[in-house]
Amino acid sequence: MVMLRGFLVLTAFFVIGEALRVMLALPISGGVLGMILLTLLLMVRGSISDSLANASQALISVLVLLIMPGVVGVFFQADQFASEWLAIALALLAGTFLSVLTTLWVMQRAVAGRPKAGTGE
């Protein structure tokens, strides 16, 4: 029952996220909005209940399972992209490469630019 209470918090924020998305016509999904709102609430409260932590952990540990049905769908739509696979592959490769490189470079620059930056842990 304890986990169910945590699950209720998640579905409640999902509902609030969906409602906000529809009311304000936002270009973000209800789940993502719910995530942002719950994060803000947790930061304000400064603590997490065990039931919420358990319910979240249970769902996050099977994220791979949850995206499987969606991923399988692409196989059945593959014909649609047959002529575009090269553009997709190159954009994906170069995009990933550039974002790793940019983040790394900016991060090193930004840390080096500080007089005595923290080194994490």
Place this chain on the structure above:
Amino acid sequence: MNNPGLLPDPGLKDIWVYLSASPLLGLTITLVAYGLAYRLYLRTGSSPWANPVVTSVALLIGVLVLTGSTYDDYFAGAQFVHFLLGPATVALAVPLYQQFSRLRQLWLPVTISLICGVVIAGGSSIGLAWLLGGSTEIQMSLAPKSATAPVAMGISEKIGGLPSLTAVLVVLTGITGALLGTKLFEWLRIKDDTAKGIAMGVAAHGIGTARAFQVSPQMGAFSGLAMALSAFATALLVPWLVDLMAAML
């Protein structure tokens, strides 16, 4: 369900026809494929090559093709799993909140590099896909690919991409980032685990983070932080970036 080629026995065929008409079967094969793929992943020492998404999906597609099932039949059962993606996305708030404490003194460099990384990841893939003649649908499906799958799928759906294509691209991006990133850090002789972790988490979300934890706990922790923040930043920045680029291109 129309042509179960694998089952010649008429008795078995009757049972198959009955079972495949109920959502139970789609749900069960999804769970079985996941279980098998996850075992394989652990067996290989969590190698990015044996990513459980890739192997489980390959297994599922194999079963669906061999049994002649349509996606609609399969999805009738799999939708129960699929639906939980919504609450699971909300659940990401918990690690996001827990990771915030790591930000302390590093919040400014992390925020700046995160914004640059997210904008470059989205902008460069939209731009490149556009240059190479990819349709708008493809460009929009690529744009949020560096964020974790549920968030990326949620964004893709709302900016005119295909969530299922985005899911595939997210996984491929994660694998590419995990493999390419590690090599890149070697070539460039980067020693700083904090910077490496941040770069990995921004570009390659959970798959990159799993890889980062294999290198060092510090790199893993910062990758986890960057992955959580990048989901946040992608959700806020990418829809805006898409509008901006649509006006330019």
